[in-house]
Amino acid sequence: EQYILFKGSKRVTLKDDDMSAEKIGRIFQVSSQTVYLTDDSNIAIFPNQSGYLSTLDLTARGHYEVHGDESIYIADSVHGKLRPSRMVVVRFLECEATVHGIIGKVQDALGSYDPVILTDAQGNEILDSEGTKGSLYWKQNARKVFAISEQDFTEFQGTKRKRSSSRKDDETSGLQDVYEKIEEVVLASQGLQQVISSIKELSELSSQTSAKTLTDVQMQKIKAAFTCIVCKGPIDQPVFATCCRSLIGCKLCVDQWMATASQCLKCRGEDLSNNVFLAVGLSEVLLALSDIIKVE
Known part of the structure; x- marks a missing residue:
């Protein structure tokens, strides 16, 4: 049953x-x-x-x-974490359901009147307030209440602050890495003038008749800028490499290349996986390639 x-x-x-x-x-x-x-x-x-x-x-x-009577966990600070060592049962009236009242009950149960601090499971001190007055707060099933000596609590808080400071240092370091990467991309973009020029020229041509025949110079310039080094066709989802500051191929082709090699497939620069970016915004232009490029 x-x-x-x-x-x-x-x-x-x-x-x-x-x-x-x-x-x-x-x-x-x-x-x-x-x-x-x-x-x-x-x-x-x-x-x-x-x-x-x-x-x-x-x-x-x-x-x-x-x-049933409520349980309070007696905890110690161990390596900056609260570790419950035992549990005491406290019985209280509605008028005793305050931080001060519960601390008194815990001290009675322990048989010691050394100062203690009540905290939640994360080690945050529970303070006397309107929200912590009354049995409704203390008898919530989801709430675990810890009692820790004042000395251990001071030690715990000090360790907690150190960890927080360390995390902030790590975050600052991470932001610096981001700033450096942004600067690297900006510098690399300065070498894209030829590609940008080709994009502009190709855009102008794509707005004209699809039957237009390009000059040899135009053909070579466009093919050089937008041909995938791997599959030799028009680039699909173009990937830009900062090492050689140019478009190097289709995303799928470059991904397959990087699965077995770490060098750039164009300039042979090392650590290719950290030097490639997907170039967005060229879909319409690249789609026009199949219509306007006529191979003699």
């Missing part, structure tokens, strides 16, 4: 073998020593001596609300 258990917004379906106080407590983050259920009639159902809820007291597919 199956039973539907819920607490707050959390809802879980369990089978007969799962109806133990230990498992229910673990799922709903309450003490297994104090867990019990209530049915739709608000009748309380407690575990038996073996720690299981008797299925004789339950109705198949019935809905049962889970109750």
Whole structure:
């Protein structure tokens, strides 16, 4: 049989073998020593001596609300991370459901009144506010509450700040790499004057009759600029290489070339994969090649 258990917004379906106080407590983050259920009639159902809820007291597919004292994780700061070492159960009244009140309950459970800080699972300190007052905040199933000594918390925060600073340095370094790459492309584009001139000339020709015959000079200039080095046909999805500052071939052809070689197929420059870019905006011009270039 199956039973539907819920607490707050959390809802879980369990089978007969799962109806133990230990498992229910673990799922709903309450003490297994104090867990019990209530049915739709608000009748309380407690575990038996073996720690299981008797299925004789339950109705198949019935809905049962889970109750129990809340658990607080006692944590230490280990290598800049919160590591729970044990768990204490705290029982509190509505008027005690504040940061100060919960800290007092934790200290009572520990038998020590050394200063402690309450944090969430990410190590952010939980502060007294309107949002943290009341049992609704402290009994949410999705919220894990950690208690850490004041000294460990200070150490944890220091490590956290160092990691954050390190990430910022890495981001700055990454931005510098981007700036250098942009500058490299800009410099390379200065060598594209011949290609740009050919594009302009080809665009003008493509707007005229498709039957126009080009001069030998025009033909050679256009073919040199827009012929793929690999397949020897008009370039499809042109790829531009910064090493030789020119269009080198079709994207598919260049990809196939780079699968087995690292040198530029035109100038033989090294590290081709980091020096090629897809040139966009030439589709219409290149499409016109098949119509206006007449091979004698």
